[in-house]
Amino acid sequence: MYRTHTSGELRIAHNGTVVTLAGWVQTVRKFGAITFIDLRDRYGITQLVFAESLNEQLEKQPIGREFVLQATGTVRERTNKNANLATGDIEIAVSAFTILNRSAVPPFTIQDDTDGGDDLRMKYRFLDLRRPEVKRNLSLRYAVNRATRDYLHGQGFMDIETPFLIKSTPEGARDFVVPSRMNAGQFYALPQSPQTFKQLLMVSGYDRYYQIVRCFRDEDLRADRQPEFTQIDCEMSFVDQDDILRMFEGLVKHIFSTVKGVNYDEPVQRMRYDDALWLYGNDKPDIRFAMQLLNLKKPHHVLTDKQDSRGLIDGAGFVVFDNAETVLAIAVSGCADYTRKQLDELTEWVKRPQIGMQGLVYIRCNADGSYKSSVDKFYNEDKLKAIADAAGAKAGDLILILAGKEELTRKATSTLRLEMAERLGLRNPEHFKMLWVIDFPLFEFALEDMDGGGAGRWVARHHPFTSPKPDHIDIMINHGPTVDDPEKYLEHPYAGIKANAYDLVLNGNEIGGGSIRIYQRELQEKMFAALGLDAHEQQEKFGFLLGAFEYGAPPHGGLAFGFDRLCAILGGSESIRDFIAFPKNNAGRDVMLDAPGEIAEKQYRELHIKPA
């Protein structure tokens, strides 16, 4: 052992003890003939004091920042206590020291507020990882890992490892593939998730499975996507949706309690997908605050069960609203006194390409009960009041209204809602609120076929193993998937089929999602057919699963959490990269390793491939 104690554990009770510490030099300060060094390790920082007698050695062996130092000395009480440091009551009067390793001057400062840019920090990730912030992030990640395992173990789940070298069955995302040396012309694929394996484990009777497991998707990397990412992957047999929701909201509550010290004891709300879109414009609403959408107008063919309030705006001759497919309003609390300049700035904000709206209509609900709007010309005070009342506005609030194409407008209003909440301080990252979104559509219609045919086709919104709602199974069985007019796909019966699928949303972020699975061979075949797989392709790609369903497959379901994102949100960050020890950049490169890289001619030969 190079040390008797760590740099985080010495207290006044150790006064007089002779100790040896080993760690990194955080700072070196000289006061007259005395040298002070803050020694750092994973566990903390301890002040070392080098008396004059050591100056000869210090001159011969000068010590710099980030040197690795071993020092022996006696613990003594500090005259100048540092209340910000756990070890701040003591210091070590050093009697002997050894430089275990030297350090060049780091290319950036090893502190929370570093002067290192993103590229530099990634290239020297081993130094970036020394920064307290990154250490806190990885410690939190480990704590979440540990809490997850403890909870699931307590609930009877077994960690069962599934293979990484599997078969390429590209359905949704693109697979990473691995050429096989021993099987010329053939490739393994890296799993996008252990989905089919965990289902097979249910067929095998393992009842409750989990894994914290790496997954791979070769997609173009949008901000905050990684080609390899980690899932908490779970599956249970003999359960219905309610069993699963209760089990896994329990998991997140356990994580809150053990990792964050947050006692989350309120019930977790459940919201239908249609209601989420109707009330928040979004299938992962942040419900820490209300600010629900007033649907002044929406097209008849979407959210068909919902009635809009078009009576409040129709007949006024305001062509913007009259021509719009969709008109949505939100009431922003206490903002009636926004200045002209502030409103102009907001208008510019919604007109940015990322939002894409043409303009913004406002109604001030003045404190004196009067109303003032940018469309006073078309709506008198009574009409404005009626809209304000329907939006749930009170005196002092500001109503913002967007109008345009359905999808664009709903999304823009949702984004505006989040933006206003942010400005009002309603999105405190240390305030957590979960929400289950349920009853998702089983299918989405992809207007552009991936192979360029362009006819459009149904794709699984969740994945092809998701079960329809029991009373929607007949719709699938009684109708074929063919869509005659892609423009009118919403009129096809498949558009109305809901899935036994659910997402867990935390503070407006989807942290997990899953479904009750299909476990009958016939229904699974019907599902594959709906997605355009003929019998031959079904057999080739998923024959093992269809086969397994013939030998007593139990009812089962599960879900997966995005582990990186869950950690990021719990850590109060929006970026998953800060919570991954060795992340890749947006081009999928590890700039520290300089990977990917070229391979030798011999490797090409052995793998039966050549450069294109």
Place this chain on the structure above:
Amino acid sequence: MYRTHTSGELRIAHNGTVVTLAGWVQTVRKFGAITFIDLRDRYGITQLVFAESLNEQLEKQPIGREFVLQATGTVRERTNKNANLATGDIEIAVSAFTILNRSAVPPFTIQDDTDGGDDLRMKYRFLDLRRPEVKRNLSLRYAVNRATRDYLHGQGFMDIETPFLIKSTPEGARDFVVPSRMNAGQFYALPQSPQTFKQLLMVSGYDRYYQIVRCFRDEDLRADRQPEFTQIDCEMSFVDQDDILRMFEGLVKHIFSTVKGVNYDEPVQRMRYDDALWLYGNDKPDIRFAMQLLNLKKPHHVLTDKQDSRGLIDGAGFVVFDNAETVLAIAVSGCADYTRKQLDELTEWVKRPQIGMQGLVYIRCNADGSYKSSVDKFYNEDKLKAIADAAGAKAGDLILILAGKEELTRKATSTLRLEMAERLGLRNPEHFKMLWVIDFPLFEFALEDMDGGGAGRWVARHHPFTSPKPDHIDIMINHGPTVDDPEKYLEHPYAGIKANAYDLVLNGNEIGGGSIRIYQRELQEKMFAALGLDAHEQQEKFGFLLGAFEYGAPPHGGLAFGFDRLCAILGGSESIRDFIAFPKNNAGRDVMLDAPGEIAEKQYRELHIKPA
């Protein structure tokens, strides 16, 4: 919920309770008008009794083996109790049932003694996984996983995930590689181990790291090798070898205690590599029994510190011994009465190609104190007695002697020793004995260069990051790696350099190994150079690590356990495949998935490769 209880938990105390169970039909038996079904789930088996009133439904919905059944009924005491079953005191008088899913007749019986051959069981692995033996294996694996995490967590280790898409730096084994779509002509590699990452984490100050992590090696698969396998991977900073040995023998003891209920409280012996070869002919000796080798003769250039006992055999004119490079003997306890036939059979056994010896010499140490040998012609009783005494034989023992080339003979004697122990019942799989083998050679000399040059070169016995013993560092610094005469490589100073490396051996199997690492840039460069990497290659392949060593790398070391093998040995098996949920066969294929497989033309195009 489909059930109120599992099939493993009902006891006489539940008498009279109405319960619902769900599970698989193990057996269906009819006695007169009554039907008995054993219902199975992960947790056990419960007997269901279907009274006559259900016969109408049973006729319409006949139930077969492996059907998935949900049954509701009342718990009642059995008249015919089954003491072999945890639930054997009770049965369920069924009032209603639902067939949740049907099953085809399984292609083999779902029992410990199955009639399924290896190929069939692998193709239908989801059924094989239902067999009690496989379930026990995977449960044991999970228990070892859990015990490992608990121990390491308690010791302050952090699970930190390292990347799977890294850079190809083939040194020892072949890498699996992954073509990059976004970086044309470039490839990721899958990690053979997270070695360099865990070292970087030590440089970053994480102090104690662990991971239970998948690793990949594209090697020709000998029996019981898998292309993907799992390691318990650990690293610590500011430690010497003794710290690591104590920490990780503690881990295995903890696993013994929690998983096997074995209180392993004896100290773990440590043995130098040279002594292991000398005494057991092997660097992973099974020390559950003694039967140590008597080195009658060995060449001067191996195990140079050891003195053989050639005086006991020299000068007798026995040309077999005189011409042999090496002569080794073992004393087999109580086998003096082996018959001629048994000895002939043993002689054939050592002459098999796998062993490759020319013959076998024996000495019977008779109960009456006389000696009888196959070489009586050359050695009188006094000489036989002297050999027997040196071998530690007592009256009633049988001495077996092999002679030939050093490497072959030592290996053969080691194998013969294990064989005799097996026959004598000295290798009880439920008797566990650990051993640390230490002081391994730093280098091995590879006579055949992998590129076909044939000059021979030094390769790292452990890996290129292993530190030499401190007092051997000068040998490396003061000598270049060039070997003039490959035949005499043992005379080169590098052959004598010992490493700070250690293997943990359990019952004759290497279950883990590791080393104290190099942490100084200069020494690491010297090591790379010894292995034939020039400065350019060093920088290209390991520049990130050399760079990291410039910024305050602490002394550190670690080890990795072969998790699959550890589980197999704890489970009393020699085959790791039985302890992996979805293993591959010897051709690296998953026969259930039929992977690897072909990929689409489009995938080739996107990945910038074509078939060779």
